[in-house]
Amino acid sequence: MRMKKRSISCLIISFLLISLIGTVFSCSKKTKSEKTPIHINPNMDSQEKYKANSKSYFFANGSVNRMPINGVVATTELFEDSEYFYGKTEDGEFVAKAPVVFDGQTLSRGEKRFAIFCTPCHGEKGDGDGTIISETYPAPPSYYDAKVREYSDGQLFDIISKGVKNMPAYDHQIPVEDRWAIVGYVNFLQDSRPVVIDTMRVEESDSLLTK
Ligand code: HEC
Numbered sequence: 001m002r003m004k005k006r007s008i009s010c011l012i013i014s015f016l017l018i019s020l021i022g023t024v025f026s027c028s029k030k031t032k033s034e035k036t037p038i039h040i041n042p043n044m045d046s047q048e049k050y051k052a053n054s055k056s057y058f059f060a061n062g063s064v065n066r067m068p069i070n071g072v073v074a075t076t077e078l079f080e081d082s083e084y085f086y087g088k089t090e091d092g093e094f095v096a097k098a099p100v101v102f103d104g105q106t107l108s109r110g111e112k113r114f115a116i117f118c119t120p121c122h123g124e125k126g127d128g129d130g131t132i133i134s135e136t137y138p139a140p141p142s143y144y145d146a147k148v149r150e151y152s153d154g155q156l157f158d159i160i161s162k163g164v165k166n167m168p169a170y171d172h173q174i175p176v177e178d179r180w181a182i183v184g185y186v187n188f189l190q191d192s193r194p195v196v197i198d199t200m201r202v203e204e205s206d207s208l209l210t211k
Pocket residue numbers: 114117118119120121122138139140141148156159160164165166167168170182186
């Protein structure tokens with residue numbers, strides 16, 4: 001019984017001693033000193049590592065960046081299809097027509113996404129009369145303006161993705177598939193209001209000019 005008591009107190013004392021030593025040494029990290037701190041338990045505080053894109057004297061190509069091993073296949077973020085991901089051909093030209101089919105399902109998806117992301121500024125039908133338009137926030141042009149009607153599908157996709165002047169970019173909020181669906185819906189809105197009257201006026205003034 002006596003032995004047991006002694007060994008327990010021995011244990012407690014050694015535990016206290018160890019904690020005291022630990023505390024003293026851990027303090028050495030905070031106090032300023034020219035000497036290298038004694039690091040009993042480095043605990044991954046400092047690690048030997050390479051920083052991305054830095055020089056390497058070890059690897060034959062002189063860079064710490066490693067190439068993927070042969071046969072590796074990307075499962076995400078492989079944006080090779082430039083028409084689909086950027087609305088541009090390999091030569092950087094905007095595609096005239098979207099690389100997706102605008103069927104009923106896509107258009108109804110576009111309508112819903114349009115209602116969420118575009119109506120606050122562009123209005124329900126794209127007239128540029130959204131609810132947030134005010135003295136401090138300028139009205140966007142109507143989708144039925146000749147200039148906006150002339151945009152190719154690729155350009156519309158680009159405008160949604162990157163924004164334009166006062167309009168913010170939406171590439172982070174709207175996935176590629178939905179951006180195309182919105183392009184389809186904008187086309188649909190524009191087609192719903194034919195330009196017949198405008199064209200007649202243009203033709204009329206043209207013919208007047210030639211007379
Ligand atoms: C926060 C308000 C806002 C939202 C939301 C917004 N736009 Fe715009 N948009 C603008 C403004 C403002 C302009 C006019 C840009 C300028 O000239 O400053 C514009 C211009 C445009 C144009 C014409 C570009 C041009 O050259 O004049 C198109 C097309 C367009 N937006 C489409 C969209 C679509 C599609 C959405 C939804 C994904 C959207 N916008 C969401 C504010 C917005």
